Amino acid sequence: MELIVQVCVSGLLLGGIYALISIGLNLIFGVVRIINFAHGEMVMVAMYLTFWLNYFFGMDPYVATIIVLPVMFLFGVLIQRVIVQPIQSSSANMKIFATVALSLILQNVALIVCKGNFRTVQVPYGMSTFELAGIFISVPRLVAFFAALGSITLLYYFLKYSYTGKALRAIVEDHTIARLMGVKVQRLYLLAFGIGCAFSALGGVLLMPFSSVYPTVGIPFTLIAFIVVVLGGLGSMGGTFLAGLFIGVVEAVGGTYVSPALKEAIYFGIFIIAILIRPQGIFGKGKGSEEVGLK
Amino acid sequence: MRTNKIIVAAAILALGLLAVPLYFTSTFILHMFTLVFFYIALTAAWNIPAFGGKFSLGHAAFFGLGAYAASILYVKYGISPLIGIFAGTVCAMLGGVILSFPLIRLKGPFFTLASIAFAEVLRMVAIDWRSMTNGSVGLNIPFKPGWLNLTFTSGMPFYYIALGLAVLVILLAWWIRSSALGYHLRAAAADEDAAKALGINTAKSHFFALMWSSGLTGMIAVFYVFYNYVLEPGTAFSMDLFSLQPAMNGIIGGMGTVWGPVIGAIIMTPLGEFLRFYLGTIQQGLNFVVYGLMLIAVVNFVPGGIVSLMAPWFKKKKSGESSARDN
Amino acid sequence: MDDLLVVRNLTKNFGGLAAVSEVSFEVRRGEILGLIGPNGAGKTTLFNLISGLLASNQGSIKLEGEDLTKMPPYRRSAMGVGRTFQVVRPFDMTVLENVMVPIFTHYKSAKEAKGKAYEILEMVRLENMADSMPSSLTLAQRKRIEVARALATKPKLLLLDEVLAGLNPSEVAENLPLIRQVRDSGVTILFIEHLMDAMMAISERVLVMDQGALIACGTPDEVTSDQCVITAYLGEEAPEC
Numbered sequence: 001m002e003l004i005v006q007v008c009v010s011g012l013l014l015g016g017i018y019a020l021i022s023i024g025l026n027l028i029f030g031v032v033r034i035i036n037f038a039h040g041e042m043v044m045v046a047m048y049l050t051f052w053l054n055y056f057f058g059m060d061p062y063v064a065t066i067i068v069l070p071v072m073f074l075f076g077v078l079i080q081r082v083i084v085q086p087i088q089s090s091s092a093n094m095k096i097f098a099t100v101a102l103s104l105i106l107q108n109v110a111l112i113v114c115k116g117n118f119r120t121v122q123v124p125y126g127m128s129t130f131e132l133a134g135i136f137i138s139v140p141r142l143v144a145f146f147a148a149l150g151s152i153t154l155l156y157y158f159l160k161y162s163y164t165g166k167a168l169r170a171i172v173e174d175h176t177i178a179r180l181m182g183v184k185v186q187r188l189y190l191l192a193f194g195i196g197c198a199f200s201a202l203g204g205v206l207l208m209p210f211s212s213v214y215p216t217v218g219i220p221f222t223l224i225a226f227i228v229v230v231l232g233g234l235g236s237m238g239g240t241f242l243a244g245l246f247i248g249v250v251e252a253v254g255g256t257y258v259s260p261a262l263k264e265a266i267y268f269g270i271f272i273i274a275i276l277i278r279p280q281g282i283f284g285k286g287k288g289s290e291e292v293g294l295k
Numbered sequence: 296m297r298t299n300k301i302i303v304a305a306a307i308l309a310l311g312l313l314a315v316p317l318y319f320t321s322t323f324i325l326h327m328f329t330l331v332f333f334y335i336a337l338t339a340a341w342n343i344p345a346f347g348g349k350f351s352l353g354h355a356a357f358f359g360l361g362a363y364a365a366s367i368l369y370v371k372y373g374i375s376p377l378i379g380i381f382a383g384t385v386c387a388m389l390g391g392v393i394l395s396f397p398l399i400r401l402k403g404p405f406f407t408l409a410s411i412a413f414a415e416v417l418r419m420v421a422i423d424w425r426s427m428t429n430g431s432v433g434l435n436i437p438f439k440p441g442w443l444n445l446t447f448t449s450g451m452p453f454y455y456i457a458l459g460l461a462v463l464v465i466l467l468a469w470w471i472r473s474s475a476l477g478y479h480l481r482a483a484a485a486d487e488d489a490a491k492a493l494g495i496n497t498a499k500s501h502f503f504a505l506m507w508s509s510g511l512t513g514m515i516a517v518f519y520v521f522y523n524y525v526l527e528p529g530t531a532f533s534m535d536l537f538s539l540q541p542a543m544n545g546i547i548g549g550m551g552t553v554w555g556p557v558i559g560a561i562i563m564t565p566l567g568e569f570l571r572f573y574l575g576t577i578q579q580g581l582n583f584v585v586y587g588l589m590l591i592a593v594v595n596f597v598p599g600g601i602v603s604l605m606a607p608w609f610k611k612k613k614s615g616e617s618s619a620r621d622n
Numbered sequence: 623m624d625d626l627l628v629v630r631n632l633t634k635n636f637g638g639l640a641a642v643s644e645v646s647f648e649v650r651r652g653e654i655l656g657l658i659g660p661n662g663a664g665k666t667t668l669f670n671l672i673s674g675l676l677a678s679n680q681g682s683i684k685l686e687g688e689d690l691t692k693m694p695p696y697r698r699s700a701m702g703v704g705r706t707f708q709v710v711r712p713f714d715m716t717v718l719e720n721v722m723v724p725i726f727t728h729y730k731s732a733k734e735a736k737g738k739a740y741e742i743l744e745m746v747r748l749e750n751m752a753d754s755m756p757s758s759l760t761l762a763q764r765k766r767i768e769v770a771r772a773l774a775t776k777p778k779l780l781l782l783d784e785v786l787a788g789l790n791p792s793e794v795a796e797n798l799p800l801i802r803q804v805r806d807s808g809v810t811i812l813f814i815e816h817l818m819d820a821m822m823a824i825s826e827r828v829l830v831m832d833q834g835a836l837i838a839c840g841t842p843d844e845v846t847s848d849q850c851v852i853t854a855y856l857g858e859e860a861p862e863c
Contacts, residue, residue, distance in 0.1 A: 035404040086595055093350050096404055097546055098594045100352065104539070105587035108580035116579075215580075219415075226408055264419055268412040272396060475726035475735075478715075482723045485713040492673050492707075493724040494699030494775045 006135050007252045013141040015248020016148035017203045019241045021221055022228035023152055024199030030172040030235045031192035034084055034095050038103035039225050040218030042197050045106060046072050046204030047213035048114060054121045054208075061121055061208045062143070068205050069198045076197025077190045084193070085186070103218070110215040118212040126209045144206035149241075151202060155195070156237045168192060172235045200225075220264065227271045312458060316451045325450045327565060332457035333519055334544060334564045338556035339464040340511035341541035344504045345551045346477055347497075348484030353410030354512055355537035356394070356417050357387040361513025362520040362531045366434045367427055369444075376445040380517050387513020390417070391505045411538070418532035433527025436520065445521040453522045460518060461557075464511055469553045471507060480504055484551060512537075535583070540567070543586055547593050549600025558601050626651040626810050627672070627779055632681035634667055641667040643834040644681070649779060654801065654811045656825030656842075658818070660854060663831040665814045666708055669781050672812075673705045674698045685779065700727070704777025706768040708784045708814075712756035717748055720756065720767055724774040739774065745807075746770045746800060762793035769800065773809070780804065782813035786820055794820055822846070830854065 025039045049068045053059040059067075083102055087094050128139045159165035168188055170178040179185050200221075228247055232239035247270070254266040316325055341354050364386035365379025374382075394413050421428045428434065440446045447453065471477050482490040483497040490497050516537075520526050530536065540563070541556075548559020563586075570582035597604055627649040634642040642664045649655050657665050670676040672683055674695035683690045690698050712720050721739040722732075729735045743749045746766040756764055765785050772780055782801065786794050798820055805811050815821040821828065822842040830838040830845055832854040838845050845851055 035408075037408075083591065090594070090598060092404055093348065093550075094594050094598055096350065096407055097590055100539075101587040101590035101594070104583050104590070108583040108587070111580035112584070223408070223412055223415075226405075230405075259423065262416075262419055262423065264412065265416040268409075268416045271409065271412060473732060475730050475732075478719065478723045478726050481715060482713045485715075486711045488675050488695075489707060489711055489713070490723070491695035492675060492699060492705050493771060494696050494727045495723070496694070496696040 002134060003256070004253070007256045008249050009135055009137065010141060011249035011252025012245055013138070013145040013248070014252065015245035016145035017206055017244075018224050018228060018248050019152065019244025020148040020206070021200045021203040022225040022232070022244050023155065023237065023240050024196040024203070025225040026196075026229045026232070026234065026236075026240050027155075027168075027192050027199070028196035029229060031168055032080065032084065032189045033175070035092070035099065036196075037096060037099040037222060038079075038106060038218075039196075039200060040221035040223075041103045041106040042072065042076070042200040042218070043204040043207075043221045044110060044213065044215070044218035045075065046201035047208055047217065048110060048119075049201075050205045050208045051119045051121055051213055054123075061123065061205055065202065065205050068201055072201035073194040073198040076194040079197070080190050080193035085189070088189075103222070107215050107218070114215065116215060118214050120212040121208050123209050138210065140206075140209035143209075147202070147206055151199070152237065152241055155199070159237070164188070164191070169235075220267075223264070223267055223271075227267055227274065230271065231274050313455075316454050322450055325454055327568065329450065329454050329457045329522070330568065331561055331564045332454075332461040333515065333522075334540065334560040335461040335557050336457070336464040336515045337512060337537065338541040338544040338548070338560045339461070339468045339553075340508050340515065342545045342550065342552075342556045343468060343471060343508040343511075344480075344501065345545060346472055346484065347480035347501050347504050348551070349501055349504070350407050350542070350550070351410040351508075352407050352534075352538050352542055353394070353412070353414035354508075354541055355532045355534055356390050356410070356414035357509040357512040358516040358519075358537040359414070359417055359421065359528070359532035360390045361387040361516035362526055363421065363428060363434075364513070365517040366436065366520055366526045370434050370436065371427070375443045376517060376521055377443060380514055383517040384510045384514045387516070388506055388510040390513075391509030394509075395502050395505055411534070414532055414534060414538055418528050421528035421532060428528065431528055433525060433530075436524045436526070438524070445518070453518070456518055457522075460515055464515070465553065465557060467507070467511070468556075471504075472553055476500060476503055481551075539586075543590060545600075547589060547600055549602030552600070552602050555600045555602040558605075562601070624651040625649065626686060627812070628682075628684045629672070630682045630684075632668070632671055632683065633679045634664075634671055634676060635679050640834045642671060642678075645831070645834075645836045646681075647829055647836060647839060649810055649812050650827075651810055652805070652808075653827060654805050654813070654825045656821045656828040657812060657814045657831065658816075658821060658828060658845075659831035662833075663854075664834040665831055666783060667834075668831070669705060669783055669814065672698075672781060673703055696727075699724075699775050699777075702776070702778030703781070704772040704775045704779070704809075705781035706765075706772050706783055706785055708787070710761070710764045710768050712764060712767050712771075715755075716753050717756060717759070717767055718743065718752040721770050721774050724771060728776070742770045742774050745773065745803070760793075762789050762797055765789070765797065766800070769804070773804065777809055779810045779812065782811060782815075784814055784816060786815055786817050798824060 021039070021043055024042070025036060028034065028036050028039070046068050049071060050061050050064045053064045053067060054061060079102065083098055084095070087098055125139050129136045130139065159169055167178070167183045168191070170181065170183055171185060171188060175185070224247060228240055228243045231246065232241070232243035247267075250266060250270060251263055255263055258266070315328060319325060337354070337358070341351065344351060361383030365376050365383040368374040368379045368382055369376050394410060422431050436446070438446060440448050479490065479495045479497070479500040482493070482495060483500055487497055520531075544559035544563045545556050546559070547563060548557065549555025567582055567586075570585055574581045593600065625648040629648065630646045632642055632645045633640065645668065657668070659665050667676065671678050674690070674693060678691065681691070685701055685703060688701060690701060690703070693701070713723060718736065718739050721742055722735045725735040725738045729738065740749060740752065743752055746769055748763060748766055748770060751759060751763060756767055759767070769782070769785060785801070786797060789797060794817065801811060801813065802824055813825070825842060827840065828842050828845045829836060830848070830851050837850045837854060838848045840848070
């Protein structure tokens with residue numbers, strides 16, 4: 001009994017990061033209408049940046065966000081401008097090819113530059129835990145969870161109340177009408193890609209104190225983020241957050257009681273079940289899901 | 296006139312290819328040709344669902360299933376790979392059946408994603424199921440030369456086997472494309488709704504395409520493993536070698552056409568080997584960076600693949616012929 | 623008279639919006655039935671419901687007494703419901719091959735399919751274009767490919783979605799007799815059209831939709847003098863409908 005609660009709590013905390021990464025994907029997905037197969041690689045690049053900042057300048061991972069987030073925002077803008085924008089009107093398959101190519105390039109550049117080793121950041125609080133009602137809670141995971149919660153709340157209010165946020169939501173609702181209403185679509189695509197990237201980057205930074213980075217670390221994140229978006233529903237912040245936590249718990253429970261090696265099998269199972277039962281998302285309305293291929 | 300010319304050209308090409316092992320005794324050249332043939336076959340098989348616009352990045356799943364089925368039968372139970380060919384084909388098709396569950400509901404991107412996940416899951420299972428697969432150590436095919444064991448002392452038999460496979464799969468792909476199934480797939484690729492409204496059970500068409508594709512991939516895999524003697528989860532279910540590589544060959548050559556995969560495999564396989572051997576020793580991973588850049592270039596500049604660049608040339612020739620006939 | 627298609631209380635909601643609400647009507651065997659209404663009235667949605675591309679929220683659709691409501695589109699096509707699309711979307715293959723696609727659901731041999739496709743192309747007068755790519759044809763010709771393709775499914779009921787829209791007057795004059803010719807060959811026709819003159823010239827009865835509901839039904843003369851229809855088109859407040 002103790003164990004299951006313990007496992008659920010650590011899964012829940014990890015789920016916060018999954019939610020963060022998935023919300024980045026959801027935003028890109030909803031606004032730019034592109035299936036970004038290189039999304040996990042954004043997490044990977046952010047993790048490496050954090051690692052190098054720590055390695056060369058002794059910068060604390062949490063402090064590194066000040067540099068990593070803006071850099072990754074610009075990186076996202078650059079990807080949208082250079083890779084995605086030229087093929088905006090091409091078929092869905094062409095967009096997949098382009099982002100698959102991007103993920104291939106990023107993974108292998110990472111392999112060339114950083115080699116295949118597992119890299120970790122050594123921080124004093126990396127392994128620190130405290131006990132609450134008989135349950136051990138890891139400090140960096142708790143920080144990650146609350147940082148995720150906080151930034152998702154910020155994004156929620158930004159989308160809800162600011163002019164730009166409203167324009168972004170308008171695009172998610174209906175592209176054509178948003179354009180007709182004078183929304184500057186191209187510029188908002190850049191913004192959405194940038195924010196989406198920065199969110200996954202934050203996920204990467206928050207992971208660094210308690211996990212390691214290697215060139216292919218991003219692959220499962222792409223998969224997880226897609227499952228979370230499918231479960232949570234396109235364009236739904238709350239749904240994505242809850243779905244992220246859910247996946248975190250499922251992974252922790254499955255990893256403990258079934259087999260850590262079959263984590264991916266569990267994801268795949270959930271993915272298929274989710275799609276078969278409720279393709280428009282468990283929590284969301286799933287607007288535009290038809291357009292991106294979910295029906 | 297035109298058909299005669301084609302027959303003559305094909306005959307010369309066939310004789311040339313049949314004669315290659317007699318003149319080039321270098322194992323490297325023979326190996327290169329064999330590899331190109333294998334990849335032509337794999338890419339052409341990958342390409343069958345692409346007639347219907349379905350783009351898989353998980354064909355390593357079918358490859359691995361076929362490869363493991365035949366190898367386990369041979370290594371653990373001593374059953375001849377000639378029977379293993381059928382077992383491998385059937386197992387890969389069963390994998391295709393499982394992947395069809397999401398396929399029935401899913402359009403493009405999500406099918407692609409499901410296919411990646413599927414191959415990854417199978418790789419994990421292959422590592423985990425040690426009693427059958429020897430885990431990540433893998434299985435070794437014992438060297439006992441003979442037709443029954445699909446093991447040979449020279450590279451020559453496999454040159455002809457691979458050539459035969461390539462020809463077989465191209466012919467099958469051509470036949471499928473010009474049959475009812477092919478027309479229905481092409482219609483579904485162009486406009487799924489219109490195809491449905493015209494009475495086409497598109498889910499069924501996609502399913503049959505995947506059955507052909509997975510079965511053929513599994514069959515090719517059996518030969519490939521016996522050509523290489525070793526089998527381990529990392530290679531058999533390798534995303535790079537058997538999911539990405541055929542997909543990349545297909546896209547760069549021209550996805551959904553009969554000749555695109557052939558052209559793609561002929562260009563990309565030697566290029567890949569070159570990059571791996573000459574640049575790979577300097578920088579591991581550089582070949583994939585080059586692939587990625589090529590892919591982005593294709594998407595931006597020749598979305599129809601290399602074969603679409605050659606189409607006007609064919610058309611010109613064709614119209615030239617017909618005007619000659621009019622005169 | 624003999625009813626081919628019977629639609630009862632058909633309803634489709636998109637979110638909170640009723641795109642088609644409680645629509646009931648019947649199509650008589652052998653007639654040309656027109657369907658008109660302002661933009662956004664739900665005409666194309668109604669076609670999508672009948673052909674099965676959209677699932678209805680409630681109501682029923684019966685063809686010759688057979689319930690189609692839960693059937694997938696390809697089964698409905700096999701039952702005898704054919705349709706064209708408002709935006710012509712020929713497949714990326716030659717004109718002949720376009721028409722061969724649906725024929726392949728009945729005939730497996732390519733030779734037979736080719737022969738049948740030629741017959742249909744002759745009917746729509748595209749036999750000379752058989753080997754051309756649709757992209758090289760005029761809009762009027764491409765609309766005829768749509769009709770040919772739909773005819774190739776051997777429909778009992780053919781749903782035509784604006785096959786005349788976007789054509790110049792001489793092209794309209796050219797395509798209009800085709801509709802009547804198709805009917806005379808034994809196919810019942812339900813068609814959406816914005817060109818009033820053309821509509822009135824060939825349809826025997828007309829249905830009028832507005833905001834998802836069916837507001838009138840009758841001969842062209844009856845409909846054009848109907849107060850509700852005039853209101854729907856001119857946008858005035860109707861006293862009593």
